[in-house]
Amino acid sequence: MANGGPVEHGFPHLETVRASITALYRRLSYDTVRTFSASVAPADVAFGDVDDLHLGAQRVARELVRHFRLPDARLVVGFREMSHAANVELTAGPEYFVELNDRFRTHRRDIGAALAHEVTHVYLHRLDLSFPGTRENEILTDTVTTYLGAGWLLLDAYREDSASSQKLGYLTPEEFGYVLAKRSLLFGEDPSVWFTSPQAYTAYGKGMDRAREDARQPPLTAAGWAGRRRYAHDRRRAREQREQREGGERPGVPYAFTPEGGESLKVSFPCPTCRQRIRVPVRGRVRARCALCRTVLECDT
Ligand SMILES: [Zn+2]
Numbered sequence: 622m623a624n625g626g627p628v629e630h631g632f633p634h635l636e637t638v639r640a641s642i643t644a645l646y647r648r649l650s651y652d653t654v655r656t657f658s659a660s661v662a663p664a665d666v667a668f669g670d671v672d673d674l675h676l677g678a679q680r681v682a683r684e685l686v687r688h689f690r691l692p693d694a695r696l697v698v699g700f701r702e703m704s705h706a707a708n709v710e711l712t713a714g715p716e717y718f719v720e721l722n723d724r725f726r727t728h729r730r731d732i733g734a735a736l737a738h739e740v741t742h743v744y745l746h747r748l749d750l751s752f753p754g755t756r757e758n759e760i761l762t763d764t765v766t767t768y769l770g771a772g773w774l775l776l777d778a779y780r781e782d783s784a785s786s787q788k789l790g791y792l793t794p795e796e797f798g799y800v801l802a803k804r805s806l807l808f809g810e811d812p813s814v815w816f817t818s819p820q821a822y823t824a825y826g827k828g829m830d831r832a833r834e835d836a837r838q839p840p841l842t843a844a845g846w847a848g849r850r851r852y853a854h855d856r857r858r859a860r861e862q863r864e865q866r867e868g869g870e871r872p873g874v875p876y877a878f879t880p881e882g883g884e885s886l887k888v889s890f891p892c893p894t895c896r897q898r899i900r901v902p903v904r905g906r907v908r909a910r911c912a913l914c915r916t917v918l919e920c921d922t
């Protein structure tokens with residue numbers, strides 16, 4: 622887990638974040654994702670400055686291991702001086718050695734956040750789910766931590782005042798907010814009541830706006846007027862181009878028309894929940910169900 626440096630904002634990793642959510646559904650299935658309907662409770666990972674450092678860290682680690690249902694996994698937590706915030710050695714287990722930066726000795730309330738990320742590394746390691754590059758893999762880890770209910774701790778560890786700033790993980794605060802919002806929309810949960818950091822609250826709001834936009838893209842019936850107008854224009858063009866056998870995806874446009882020889886025109890677009898691409902015929906009102914996450918989609922194609 623990275624540490625320090627200026628805090629990056631916005632949504633620079635959004636494509637990898639979305640790919641991570643899709644990969645998670647593919648690996649776990651809808652039913653297993655649904656079993657994570659309860660987030661890590663604040664009281665279970667609370668860490669006061671009077672608590673014993675090592676016993677407290679072990680207790681929080683055990684709670685997170687339990688959350689991810691890794692019954693036999695045992696985390697051995699140590700502290701040392703290092704440039705990273707935290708690190709875990711991914712071995713066959715069942716013992717995993719986690720190192721936390723020395724500064725957590727005096728920032729105990731963020732130990733839960735650091736351990737949430739490291740326990741998710743163990744979880745993904747056991748699932749054999751990974752992305753090719755280190756950076757992509759870290760984005761996958763932060764996304765899964767958050768989507769499965771432990772990542773609100775990472776967003777809450779983001780704090781800024783006039784003198785200093787602190788942020789854990791690879792996602793920007795707004796991206797953590799986005800994944801957390803996707804989770805809230807799925808489970809009907811409101812994590813904002815757990816935030817102790819005002820900056821986390823703001824970032825969550827921005828992430829929620831972005832997450833809601835996903836459900837307002839054409840051809841979904843919830844799309845706004847401007848989007849629908851553009852969609853109608855693109856559909857007309859797709860029909861014209863069909864004769865010329867062109868079309869396909871365009872950058873920045875979520876949907877794509879697929880004019881295939883002999884077949885009727887179809888449109889594909891990402892599922893607003895899991896981002897898997899859905900394909901439906903172009904014939905007015907269509908109700909589709911995402912095969913991966915089972916979201917029912919009302920479309921006007
Ligand atoms: Zn990591």
Ligand SMILES: [Zn+2]
Pocket residue numbers: 892893894895896897911912913914915916
């Ligand atoms: Zn879906």
